[in-house]
Amino acid sequence: MNRPRPTFAIATSINNVVASFQVSGEFDARTVPQFEAEVLKCTESTPDIDLAVCLSAADIIDSSALGALVRLDTGQRKANQSLTLHAPRPFQVDLLEITGLTQILTVSSTCEHCR
């Protein structure tokens, strides 16, 4: 049976210090490959840049998505760059706390560009 295509979008904005990826909709196993391809495209063309991932418009975040964020964070640290998650919605903060990821990832509960 075909499941409907997931609702998912990424809006990328790059300035000279940070590349931001605003994800919206279902950020899960089905959409992580799209996210990673988009990030890779950006980091290949603009290496050595700090990254931000905005989760404010993400309605679903599953373990695959969290895994992708941890991988991205690891890669950024190796490159001496940062990754900041913008997770302003209470369920997003809860999810990151329950999974212990606030110990690893840099999380901002505010989001300057997607309020």
Ligand SMILES: [Zn+2]
């Ligand atoms: Zn943001």
